[in-house]
Amino acid sequence: MLLNYQHHWIIDNMPVTWCYDVEEKQKFCNPGFPIGCYITEDGHPKDACVINSEFHERDTYYIFNHVDITIYYHVVEDEAKGSRLVAAKLEPRSYKHTHPDKADCSGPPMEIRNNKDDVEIRYTYSVTFEEEKEIRWASRWDYILESMPHTHIQWFSIMNSLVIVLFLSGMVAMIMLRTLHKDIARYNQMDSAEDAQEEFGWKLVHGDIFRPPRKGMLLSVFLGSGTQILIMTFVTLFFACLGFLSPANRGALMTCAVVLWVLLGTPAGYVASRFYKSFGGEKWKTNVLLTAFLCPGIVFADFFLMNLILWGEGSSAAIPFGTLVAILALWFCISVPLTFIGAYFGFKKNAIEHPVRTNQIPRQIPEQSFYTKPLPGIIMGGILPFGCIFIQLFFILNSIWSHQMYYMFGFLFLVFIILVITCSEATILLCYFHLCAEDYHWQWRSFLTSGFTAVYFLVYAVHYFYSKLQITGTASTFLYFGYTMIMVHIFFLFTGTIGFFACFWFVTKIYSVVKVD
Structure with a gap:
């Protein structure tokens, strides 16, 4: 109860939900209900103890040992004696049965104090069937999905994130197109040998740009x-x-x-x-x-x-x-x-x-400034892609670890497309800076630049573990970080591949449209 363990029941492939009122007269339907609740030593009710004013004893656990289940069904008109389940709800209650041998669901709440060792708990339930004429079979999940907490906030946050990322991506694309257009026009106008000697920037490394990388x-x-x-x-x-x-x-x-x-x-x-x-x-x-x-x-x-x-x-x-x-x-x-x-x-x-030949002797790379060195560029490259997914990441982690359902796959698909665009543009931008600094080692750097988003993913997962979850057991902690490492590994390969393909296309494109002697 201190860790808020919950029951999860399923009837006809639907979760049995516990619906209760929240702020602003809204109703939230939780696809599970706690096994009990706890009143702290200073009299503060934790979690579900706030639903009943009879839960008031300090330093006391209250067990939900009875549930009133209500099953709603819809009669199918085409079938003579057929009906379908369209909702299943329950109300958890706590009873210290007056007659334990013949449970009558009466008496004060079932309480357990810390000074007791052995306690016998008798669990009971009741089932009620009610006909529901308005809810159809195809829409029986709607009442659960519509009651998810902060739904309107989630929509606003996701749209806000998408607008910001689209704006930043458009700015990056515009800067890249304008800058490259000027560079290509200037380089293609260099006809004399004297002009060629004044070449600088990314055209100087054309003989090494497709040199095979290490590993x-x-x-x-x-x-x-x-x-x-x-x-x-x-x-x-x-x-x-x-x-x-x-x-x-x-x-x-x-x-x-x-x-x-x-x-x-x-x-x-x-x-x-x-x-x-x-x-x-x-x-x-x-x-x-x-x-x-x-x-x-x-x-x-x-x-x-x-x-x-x-x-x-x-x-x-x-x-x-x-x-x-x-x-x-x-x-x-x-x-x-x-x-x-x-x-x-x-x-x-x-x-x-490749559009250009590779020289036999590698070109010496000049001394790099701080922001064109490998590590700072890789660290900076993962910030923007992570910024477009962290809101979705919060709700996905909630659906995995906090008993909430995730159903907004349309928004998730949009975020996926924005992530691909953002990884590509951020990696191309940094790749262009490195080529202008005459550093032609772009293969691994492009993969790691966008792949570093997975490191931010890991940092956020650690923050989520310590700020949102109440996991104390060694096995549970190990499970959380074990499954998180699987997701981080897959995400690293996913984003890294996007960055490499984007840079490969970019490098191939710019060196194929420039006249290289």
Whole structure:
């Protein structure tokens, strides 16, 4: 009760809700109800204890050992004797039954003091059926979704965030287009050798811009896995916007994401092999094996460790062993072969053609100023993308850890598109600054610049843990950060891939339209 543990019941695939009045005469329907509440030593009621004035004893726990369940049904006119459940609500109550052997749901509240060791608690319930003529089957979830707390504030905040990010993105795009237009016009007007000697900025590094990066094998593997996650996220959110993955279909969102990830092994293998070949790599077997097993293996190992903790705690949320075997079968029997097929077609094609030739001798990079050094640029690059998602991130974390439902997939899809645009433009802007400073190591930097958004994600998750949650157990803490690391890892690959593709397009474009002697 101190940790606000709750019951979660389901009838006909619908949560049994506890509806109560909140501020401004609004009603909030919670898809769960607490097991009890606590009155502090100074007489302050915590959580649900405020609903009953009889809960007043200090340093006392009150148990909700009785529930009045009301089931609302709608008679189907086309069927002679048929009806459908359209709502299920309850009222938690506390009774210290006058006759425990024959519970009569009467007596004072069931209280437990700290000085008692053994207490016998008798749980009871009552069920009432009421016909509801106005609520239809298709709209039976509306009363839950419409009562979510701060719905209007959420809409305003999301729209405000989208407007700000769109404005900033437009400013960045305008600055880039104006600056590049002047640079390209000036460089293309340099016809004499004397003018060519006065070249400066990003044109000087044209002979090194496509030089293979260090650790090109690892970068290509990350790009392959990131492409797989990027396509999976887009298709999943698109289906969710169409209504196929509504809260009524429990587990449909995760099932769709896993199935799509398994079927998208071919793009992962193709992208990884194509870029690895363009980096001059020759160990194609190692490349395809790492693409198929490295990033998915990290996620599965973390997930399996979290599941072991749930097994050890005896939690019903633990994934059965058979389900884990089925996931492994999907991975090894479908995803891995598809990855090999994609890698085969990727290595079979010619290497990516670059618009300029690479010099044999690397150009020396001059001394960099503070803001063009790698670490400051990477840290600054993740601020703007994180700014466009942190509001959505708050509500997503609430839906995962605070018993709230998330259903605004339309806004989430818009934020996804804005995140892609923002990551691309922020990374391109910083890449342009580095090229103007004659630093041509853009491959890893572009990946890490937008991928650093995941670090801000992790920092925000730590802040959310300490400010919003009341988790004290070691196992629960380990579970929270274990699952958070899975999300951070996936988000790092996702955003990093966006940044790299944006910079690759940008670099290829600007060096293909400029006359290079």
